[in-house]
Amino acid sequence: MITFKSVGHFFATAYRAIVNDIPKVEATKTTVEAVTKVADPNLVPVEDTAYAILGEVSSVLTAGGAAAEAKLADAGLDVNVINMVKTALASVPNLVVVAKAL
Numbered sequence: 001m002i003t004f005k006s007v008g009h010f011f012a013t014a015y016r017a018i019v020n021d022i023p024k025v026e027a028t029k030t031t032v033e034a035v036t037k038v039a040d041p042n043l044v045p046v047e048d049t050a051y052a053i054l055g056e057v058s059s060v061l062t063a064g065g066a067a068a069e070a071k072l073a074d075a076g077l078d079v080n081v082i083n084m085v086k087t088a089l090a091s092v093p094n095l096v097v098v099a100k101a102l
Contacts, residue, residue, distance in 0.1 A: 012081055057085050 036043045060068045061082070073079055
């Protein structure tokens with residue numbers, strides 16, 4: 001059984017799992033949504049929201065650099081999540097486009 005400490009932990013774990021292979025994630029979006037719809041159709045908007053947030057945070061970090069990072073941390077975003085997104089951006093330059101497209 002997989003357990004998560006919080007919703008944030010769930011999305012951070014999912015993000016870590018997908019960041020290594022973004023193209024496969026894009027290709028499986030409809031399959032993932034189909035499974036989610038069976039499990040609980042109300043979760044599809046949550047998935048879409050999580051991807052949108054990922055895209056927006058990535059975009060802010062890309063455009064704003066250290067100042068944006070500091071503002072996100074000041075706003076309460078977990079520093080570990082910020083660092084995860086920064087690491088992903090460094091290894092997957094098109095992350096903003098992909099995340100916003102999902």
